[in-house]
Amino acid sequence: MIETRQELAEEYSSALQQYLTGAGEVALQRAYELGRRAIADGLGVLEMAAIHQDSLAAARLSSMPPEERVQALERAATFFAESLSPFEMALRGFQEANRALRKNLEELWRTEDELRRQNEELTGARQTLEAERRRYQDLFDFAPDGYLATDPEGNIQEANRAAGTLLAVPPQNLVGASLPGFVSDKDRPAFQAQLNRLRGKNEKKAQELQVEMRSRTGVSFPALLSLRVVREASSRPVGLRWLLRDITERKRIEEDRAHFLVRELVARTEAEAGRRFAFLAEASALLVASLDCETTLANVARLVTTYMADWCSVYLVEQEGLLRRVALAHADPARADLARQLQSCQPFNSRVWQELGDTLGQGQPVLVPQVSDDWLESIASDPEHFRLVRQAGLLSMIIVPLHAHGRTLGAIALATAESGRRYDQHDVALAEDLARRCALAVETAQLYHAVTLERDKVAKASRAKDEFLAILGHELRNPLTPILGWVRRLKRQGLIMQDSVLKEGVVSLERNTLNILRLVDDCLDLVRISERKIRLEKERMDLNQVVEAAVEAIREKAQSKGLQLTLQPAPGSLWVLGDRARLEQVAINVLTNAVKYTVGGFISIRCSQIGKEAEIEFQDTGIGIAPEFLEQIFEPFRQGTNEWLRSESGLGLGLAIAREIVQMHEGRIWAQSPGPGQGSSFRLSLPLAGEQAEVPGPGLQVWEAPPTTSALRVLLIEDSKDIVELMRIELEALGYTVLTARDGEQGLEMARREVPDVIVSDIKMPGMDGYELLRRLREIPELASIPAIALTGLGMKEHMAAAAAAGYQSQVAKPVDAQELSVIIQKLVVG
Numbered sequence: 001m002i003e004t005r006q007e008l009a010e011e012y013s014s015a016l017q018q019y020l021t022g023a024g025e026v027a028l029q030r031a032y033e034l035g036r037r038a039i040a041d042g043l044g045v046l047e048m049a050a051i052h053q054d055s056l057a058a059a060r061l062s063s064m065p066p067e068e069r070v071q072a073l074e075r076a077a078t079f080f081a082e083s084l085s086p087f088e089m090a091l092r093g094f095q096e097a098n099r100a101l102r103k104n105l106e107e108l109w110r111t112e113d114e115l116r117r118q119n120e121e122l123t124g125a126r127q128t129l130e131a132e133r134r135r136y137q138d139l140f141d142f143a144p145d146g147y148l149a150t151d152p153e154g155n156i157q158e159a160n161r162a163a164g165t166l167l168a169v170p171p172q173n174l175v176g177a178s179l180p181g182f183v184s185d186k187d188r189p190a191f192q193a194q195l196n197r198l199r200g201k202n203e204k205k206a207q208e209l210q211v212e213m214r215s216r217t218g219v220s221f222p223a224l225l226s227l228r229v230v231r232e233a234s235s236r237p238v239g240l241r242w243l244l245r246d247i248t249e250r251k252r253i254e255e256d257r258a259h260f261l262v263r264e265l266v267a268r269t270e271a272e273a274g275r276r277f278a279f280l281a282e283a284s285a286l287l288v289a290s291l292d293c294e295t296t297l298a299n300v301a302r303l304v305t306t307y308m309a310d311w312c313s314v315y316l317v318e319q320e321g322l323l324r325r326v327a328l329a330h331a332d333p334a335r336a337d338l339a340r341q342l343q344s345c346q347p348f349n350s351r352v353w354q355e356l357g358d359t360l361g362q363g364q365p366v367l368v369p370q371v372s373d374d375w376l377e378s379i380a381s382d383p384e385h386f387r388l389v390r391q392a393g394l395l396s397m398i399i400v401p402l403h404a405h406g407r408t409l410g411a412i413a414l415a416t417a418e419s420g421r422r423y424d425q426h427d428v429a430l431a432e433d434l435a436r437r438c439a440l441a442v443e444t445a446q447l448y449h450a451v452t453l454e455r456d457k458v459a460k461a462s463r464a465k466d467e468f469l470a471i472l473g474h475e476l477r478n479p480l481t482p483i484l485g486w487v488r489r490l491k492r493q494g495l496i497m498q499d500s501v502l503k504e505g506v507v508s509l510e511r512n513t514l515n516i517l518r519l520v521d522d523c524l525d526l527v528r529i530s531e532r533k534i535r536l537e538k539e540r541m542d543l544n545q546v547v548e549a550a551v552e553a554i555r556e557k558a559q560s561k562g563l564q565l566t567l568q569p570a571p572g573s574l575w576v577l578g579d580r581a582r583l584e585q586v587a588i589n590v591l592t593n594a595v596k597y598t599v600g601g602f603i604s605i606r607c608s609q610i611g612k613e614a615e616i617e618f619q620d621t622g623i624g625i626a627p628e629f630l631e632q633i634f635e636p637f638r639q640g641t642n643e644w645l646r647s648e649s650g651l652g653l654g655l656a657i658a659r660e661i662v663q664m665h666e667g668r669i670w671a672q673s674p675g676p677g678q679g680s681s682f683r684l685s686l687p688l689a690g691e692q693a694e695v696p697g698p699g700l701q702v703w704e705a706p707p708t709t710s711a712l713r714v715l716l717i718e719d720s721k722d723i724v725e726l727m728r729i730e731l732e733a734l735g736y737t738v739l740t741a742r743d744g745e746q747g748l749e750m751a752r753r754e755v756p757d758v759i760v761s762d763i764k765m766p767g768m769d770g771y772e773l774l775r776r777l778r779e780i781p782e783l784a785s786i787p788a789i790a791l792t793g794l795g796m797k798e799h800m801a802a803a804a805a806a807g808y809q810s811q812v813a814k815p816v817d818a819q820e821l822s823v824i825i826q827k828l829v830v831g
């Protein structure tokens with residue numbers, strides 16, 4: 001049973017096809033029925049027509065002969081038309097048209113809605129666009145930066161307020177003005193050139209120009225101009241857009257910033273320089289603290305490790321050119337053990353030192369910014385050294401030479417490790433500065449060492465000279481003692497003095513003996529002075545008198561040379577505190593020279609008071625003194641000439657002794673001369689003694705007549721037969737009983753036997769010397785307290801001390817004057 005409209009339609013189609021393919025009228029009838037039922041059931045006319053048309057197509061009519069086919073189709077059409085009544089046709093067509101119309105209407109409505117919606121959207125967009133435009137206009141107008149639109153030549157077409165304000169022209173009045181006209185005269189040519197270039201180039205990016213601009217009112221300001229070229233499609237420039245900004249403030253800030261940065265840099269540099277300065281100052285202080293070179297360098301190495309290195313070694317070149325490590329310091333205390341091991345290694349292998357030495361030898365530093373194993377291996381002295389330096393973990397290294405006055409004295413090696421610091425040229429400069437100071441210190445220490453050695457040698461030589469002089473003095477005084485003694489005795493013999501030849505001989509003998517004695521005394525004086533052994537017997541005295549005595553002493557000599565001698569004492573007394581004999585000695589030395597170095601002229605002596613000083617001037621018209629000798633004539637053994645052989649000059653001791661004595665009196669003595677051949681003058685100045693100056697007791701009155709004495713028994717022990725004989729005669733003449741012995745043993749024996757009142761003994765004797773003798777005497781109870789006087793020709797400090805230590809109460813220098821000896825004996829025995 002056919003149930004649905006669709007099924008009916010399909011049946012209809014099938015029946016129609018059957019009919020068309022020859023099934024006959026029955027099939028057609030059936031199709032007719034089915035078609036009607038389908039339409040009655042509501043199948044649309046147009047749908048029915050479509051089904052009909054499809055059935056015709058499906059019936060494969062092409063296989064039929066043409067006439068049959070045409071007929072079949074005509075029948076089918078008729079049949080289809082008949083199957084539908086006209087009313088139904090109309091009704092159905094209307095309904096269907098209606099439906100189509102409604103469908104179209106709905107479509108129209110939808111389109112209208114869509115249009116309305118699009119219209120609304122468009123209105124919204126327009127409003128937004130307008131709001132945007134207004135916003136941009138505001139922005140344009142109220143933007144803080146100036147905005148300008150110009151043509152490619154720079155003629156302003158549009159300007160905002162800010163531009164107007166900057167250029168001091170209302171924006172609307174700017175239109176038509178030339179932008180380059182607002183650029184300062186100095187920048188305009190460059191600005192114009194830049195403008196031309198930009199126009200030519202197909203540059204898309206914005207450009208920036210900095211120029212000085214000048215507003216209409218003449219105010220100049222630095223401006224930053226950002227510029228963009230607007231081009232048409234063909235890339236021809238059609239306009240320029242400018243952003244104009246006053247960068248006065250920015251410039252000020254930049255300048256401030258630059259100043260700040262400079263100040264900061266300066267401060268940082270200053271701080272760094274300060275640290276460096278402090279470091280170098282500390283190093284310098286260490287370097288000058290001691291002349292012990294190695295200790296000093298060790299201290300410096302330690303200082304270096306607190307400032308710029310983890311390891312620091314200092315090497316010195318030994319005499320054979322070898323290198324010796326004198327200091328090794330490290331910053332990390334935990335590395336002490338490693339440092340100890342490194343200390344025991346050779347510093348570098350010799351080849352490396354030679355290579356480095358070539359560089360260092362020219363005073364050049366070596367910088368190794370990054371230490372490599374290869375490098376370490378190349379410098380290590382042996383595999384063990386390499387192992388240790390590798391263990392130290394060295395990172396960066398500087399080796400600087402210790403270079404002074406063209407000599408490489410050693411080197412300093414600085415290395416970093418755990419600190420991670422890497423050296424650069426700044427560090428090299430600092431290390432070089434340090435090395436320069438170290439080199440100078442090393443050089444100074446080495447020089448000092450050499451000078452000390454030299455000084456020790458000189459001191460030793462000087463001591464040897466003093467000893468020699470002392471011995472010479474002793475050896476000369478010994479024979480002089482009897483000569484002078486006998487000469488004087490002979491002088492007292494009337495018979496001799498009545499014979500003119502003998503008298504002449506004795507006087508000459510005495511004069512020359514005294515000359516030798518003076519030389520010997522000068523030598524001994526010098527030794528005593530250098531040993532600070534002279535003791536002044538000071539008294540308050542009138543210097544006029546001292547000078548008068550000295551003048552008298554040389555008057556005869558001066559006259560014998562035909563010299564005119566004048567003395568002009570000071571109007572009043574010239575009180576000074578001094579040793580009369582020593583000051584007289586000074587005056588005699590100077591006057592003796594004046595007589596010696598003047599031939600047929602004048603010698604004048606003038607005493608005066610100058611301020612708080614007494615001054616004596618000795619002037620002569622003699623040979624004069626060249627300026628270069630004026631000072632050195634006061635040094636021992638120095639003469640005022642280089643031609644000693646052809647001169648009158650002697651040993652050169654008189655003035656040296658004079659100056660020493662004067663200085664011991666806090667005075668001065670100096671020489672003046674216009675030059676050779678023009679005479680000389682010597683000035684001696686001494687401080688005047690105050691009114692209340694303490695007047696010490698009179699000095700040792702050696703020439704005073706001895707007190708009368710009972711026959712004291714003197715034991716004289718002396719190995720020189722001549723001296724013994726002479727002294728015996730002289731002492732006996734003074735009333736003493738003289739016992740004599742020729743050596744220590746004899747003396748001891750005699751003393752034991754005779755127990756004398758006083759013992760006078762030589763020191764230097766063969767067999768038993770005077771010290772030994774006295775020690776032995778003192779061991780004998782009855783002889784222990786007998787006063788003993790040493791006879792000495794040496795006069796040296798150690799001999800005096802030794803004599804005192806041996807038990808002598810006093811001593812007398814040879815040649816001994818019997819009266820002088822007598823005074824001492826009296827003091828010791830009588831008290």
Ligand code: ADP
Nearest residue numbers: 593594597633639640649650651652653654655
């Ligand atoms: P000496 O006279 O034994 O050489 P001095 O120490 O007394 O030693 O003098 C040192 C030198 O000073 C003398 O050698 C002499 O050249 C020079 N001199 C000293 N006094 C005079 C003087 N009045 N005129 C010229 N030269 C003098």
